[in-house]
Amino acid sequence: MMTELLERPDEPTLFSTHLPGRDGEAPGATKPPQTRRNLSTLHRDDVIRLLGALAAGICTAAWLFTQVMPLRGAVGFVAISFVLFLLYYVVLVAMDDGGPAMKDKVASVFAHAIAMLLFAALACVIIFTFARAFDALVNLNFWTTDLSAAGPIDPLDKGGILHAMVGTLIMITIALAISIPLGVLTAVFLSEVPGPFARLVRTVVEAMTALPSIVAGLFIYATWIVAFGMGQSGFAASLAMTIMMLPIIIRAADVVLRLVPGNLKEAALAMGASQWRTVWHVVLPTTRSGLTTAIILGTARGIGETSPVLLTAGYTTYMNHNPFEGPMVSLPLATFNLVRSPEPNQVARGFGAAAVLMLLVLFLFVVARVIGGRGPGQLSPRQAARRQRQSRSDVIRFAAREGHVLLDPRAHRSTRRRR
Amino acid sequence: MPTEVIEHREAASATPRKLSTVRGRQDVLFRAAARSGGTTVLLIMTLVGVFLFVRGFDAITDAGTAFITTEAWSPNEGNFGIAAVLFGTVTIATIAIVLAVPLSIGTALYISEFAPRGLKRSLITIVDLMAAVPSVVYGLWGFLWLTDAILPIAEWISTHFGWIPIFDVDGFEPGDPLSTTTVFTASAFIAGIVVGLMVTPIASSIMREAFSQAPVGEREGALALGATRWGMVTSVVLPFGRGGIIGGTMLGLGRALGETIAVYLVISPVFVIQPNILQTGTNSISSLVALRFNEASEFELSALMAAGLALFLMTLVINFGASMVIARSRSGAESEG
Numbered sequence: 001m002m003t004e005l006l007e008r009p010d011e012p013t014l015f016s017t018h019l020p021g022r023d024g025e026a027p028g029a030t031k032p033p034q035t036r037r038n039l040s041t042l043h044r045d046d047v048i049r050l051l052g053a054l055a056a057g058i059c060t061a062a063w064l065f066t067q068v069m070p071l072r073g074a075v076g077f078v079a080i081s082f083v084l085f086l087l088y089y090v091v092l093v094a095m096d097d098g099g100p101a102m103k104d105k106v107a108s109v110f111a112h113a114i115a116m117l118l119f120a121a122l123a124c125v126i127i128f129t130f131a132r133a134f135d136a137l138v139n140l141n142f143w144t145t146d147l148s149a150a151g152p153i154d155p156l157d158k159g160g161i162l163h164a165m166v167g168t169l170i171m172i173t174i175a176l177a178i179s180i181p182l183g184v185l186t187a188v189f190l191s192e193v194p195g196p197f198a199r200l201v202r203t204v205v206e207a208m209t210a211l212p213s214i215v216a217g218l219f220i221y222a223t224w225i226v227a228f229g230m231g232q233s234g235f236a237a238s239l240a241m242t243i244m245m246l247p248i249i250i251r252a253a254d255v256v257l258r259l260v261p262g263n264l265k266e267a268a269l270a271m272g273a274s275q276w277r278t279v280w281h282v283v284l285p286t287t288r289s290g291l292t293t294a295i296i297l298g299t300a301r302g303i304g305e306t307s308p309v310l311l312t313a314g315y316t317t318y319m320n321h322n323p324f325e326g327p328m329v330s331l332p333l334a335t336f337n338l339v340r341s342p343e344p345n346q347v348a349r350g351f352g353a354a355a356v357l358m359l360l361v362l363f364l365f366v367v368a369r370v371i372g373g374r375g376p377g378q379l380s381p382r383q384a385a386r387r388q389r390q391s392r393s394d395v396i397r398f399a400a401r402e403g404h405v406l407l408d409p410r411a412h413r414s415t416r417r418r419r
Numbered sequence: 420m421p422t423e424v425i426e427h428r429e430a431a432s433a434t435p436r437k438l439s440t441v442r443g444r445q446d447v448l449f450r451a452a453a454r455s456g457g458t459t460v461l462l463i464m465t466l467v468g469v470f471l472f473v474r475g476f477d478a479i480t481d482a483g484t485a486f487i488t489t490e491a492w493s494p495n496e497g498n499f500g501i502a503a504v505l506f507g508t509v510t511i512a513t514i515a516i517v518l519a520v521p522l523s524i525g526t527a528l529y530i531s532e533f534a535p536r537g538l539k540r541s542l543i544t545i546v547d548l549m550a551a552v553p554s555v556v557y558g559l560w561g562f563l564w565l566t567d568a569i570l571p572i573a574e575w576i577s578t579h580f581g582w583i584p585i586f587d588v589d590g591f592e593p594g595d596p597l598s599t600t601t602v603f604t605a606s607a608f609i610a611g612i613v614v615g616l617m618v619t620p621i622a623s624s625i626m627r628e629a630f631s632q633a634p635v636g637e638r639e640g641a642l643a644l645g646a647t648r649w650g651m652v653t654s655v656v657l658p659f660g661r662g663g664i665i666g667g668t669m670l671g672l673g674r675a676l677g678e679t680i681a682v683y684l685v686i687s688p689v690f691v692i693q694p695n696i697l698q699t700g701t702n703s704i705s706s707l708v709a710l711r712f713n714e715a716s717e718f719e720l721s722a723l724m725a726a727g728l729a730l731f732l733m734t735l736v737i738n739f740g741a742s743m744v745i746a747r748s749r750s751g752a753e754s755e756g
Contacts, residue, residue, distance in 0.1 A: 104649040183460075216467070
């Protein structure tokens with residue numbers, strides 16, 4: 001009864017109270033326009049303070065550099081202006097706010113500044129590499145020929161690093177062909193078949209993530225090359241990479257597999273699926289994105305690592321397609337060898353190889369994101385279509401099994417469309 | 420009636436029902452395959468470890484305690500030890516971690532707490548990509564760009580803080596116009612900065628992961644009680660992410676100790692303990708291996724293995740420390756969805 005009354009307050013009833021001052025708020029009347037309260041933590045004062053402190057910091061640093069102290073160097077200038085900027089900002093904030101508000105603002109600026117510093121430093125690393133590589137990269141022959149015909153003093157329009165690109169790809173392919181199946185299988189073993197043995201394996205794998213990459217290379221050098229006398233080859237380098245990458249992949253994949261919600265697995269098992277079916281249809285698809293990340297992590301470490309390759313692959317300027325015989329060079333190793341040359345053209349080639357390596361890593365990242373970036377349950381259009389076809393044929397199969405009239409698939413589809 | 424039920428329960432608890440699992444052929448095969456995969460990995464890893472131990476011990480038993488205390492490295496004359504390289508390795512890693520810890524905590528906090536929501540995903544990708552930048556690229560940058568850029572700063576530190584022993588540089592007179600800055604090149608300081616920048620993305624991405632797992636309820640509780648954002652960070656996020664901070668730091672330290680190529684490109688190797696971090700010349704175990712493996716005799720190879728073993732054991736202790744800290748913290752405890 002009361003609720004009904006409350007729901008229809010516009011009907012004049014005996015029970016309603018009439019307040020003259022509130023007439024304007026009656027339903028139907030125009031309300032004053034609502035303005036959104038500004039919830040943003042950034043206010044005009046903050047911006048002005050920031051810009052002021054920044055200007056003051058740079059100016060004081062410039063004054064210090066030119067008038068007071070005989071300092072030089074761009075890095076020093078940036079560092080001193082940065083420190084002065086922070087000091088000025090603290091003083092400015094302290095003039096208006098005190099206590100927690102001041103701490104909050106100063107901490108926020110510190111976090112922003114540190115992140116910016118890191119991003120700036122890394123941008124500097126990457127821009128520097130590409131700038132020095134530019135002269136080599138613009139020549140088409142750099143991408144399409146090997147270095148066998150080009151000596152150290154030959155100009156950059158002769159010779160290239162195709163042999164190193166091919167070498168890198170061959171080595172990483174062999175290493176991945178061993179470490180992906182073995183690594184994922186072991187990670188599945190660790191999480192699905194728990195027990196004392198699995199614990200032992202996990203401990204040993206965790207210990208081996210500490211193995212420095214140079215020691216992995218040294219191991220292969222001492223066994224495969226010196227003791228077995230196999231000679232330096234691409235395959236030896238792949239083995240060294242595998243030893244280095246396996247623990248990384250297993251550990252990362254194990255962490256991801258352990259995070260699969262228990263109720264998902266239990267649901268599959270409760271429906272009568274075998275353990276193998278549960279792993280194949282529930283656990284692995286759920287963790288696909290995480291497993292891809294684990295594999296990328298391992299690949300990125302393996303592909304960019306110079307030290308194991310340095311000990312095991314040898315150096316050559318010739319194209320070598322055979323990983324089992326003769327030295328084979330990879331991009332990081334080519335970079336390492338070329339930049340130590342006194343000739344500027346060789347150094348430019350070395351930077352070119354480093355730039356190509358970075359592009360290759362970037363490309364792998366993009367590919368991996370496209371393949372494995374989708375979360376569990378999100379289907380690509382083709383997968384969605386396949387699943388729809390599957391469930392349509394299931395419907396027909398079930399209907400046939402229960403003795404209903406077997407529908408013609410086309411007829412079935414047309415009925416669906418009409419609906 | 421109720422008494423009967425109780426009796427039943429007692430009977431049940433007295434002798435637990437035996438649960439036996441009969442697995443299908445598919446499952447038996449699957450488990451056997453998984454087990455064999457685990458065994459293979461175990462065998463490979465044990466082989467590497469055991470081989471390293473056996474070969475390394477040859478050299479260690481030959482040198483005895485001098486292995487720890489000798490600074491020189493000429494195994495063929497029997498005079499070798501890791502004192503100098505070990506000291507250099509630790510110096511470089513310490514400088515790297517002193518630089519990397521504030522940088523990575525700041526970046527992780529920025530990404531998980533302060534960055535605009537639209538920017539967050541791309542920042543995470545950028546940090547992950549930076550972790551994948553090959554070490555040789557950092558080495559090149561350190562060797563050809565940073566060395567020139569950092570010299571004035573090294574000179575300044577040495578001029579004004581030279582009275583602190585580690586910042587002192589032999590052969591550099593601050594007022595002397597003829598003194599050159601070449602005494603500052605190829606130092607542990609520069610190598611440390613390069614390695615520090617290298618390990619920051621990895622450390623930062625582990626820390627961010629821990630920070631972002633801080634429970635939303637507790638965050639909102641802090642904010643609702645009137646905490647500022649920084650108050651919320653110090654009272655909820657940082658205590659929750661302490662395991663992540665320590666774990667990330669130690670993992671970064673492990674990487675810093677084992678880094679080869681970036682260090683090799685930057686430093687000029689010496690075989691003395693060099694406590695002046697700004698001065699030319701230092702060494703590290705991994706760059707020693709890269710330097711000497713090529714013309715090594717059978718015994719020298721064993722000596723290099725022993726040095727590698729020392730490095731491996733050091734990293735191992737740090738890694739296990741890190742995983743113990745991470746396992747004990749609250750982060751990542753919840754996995755039931």
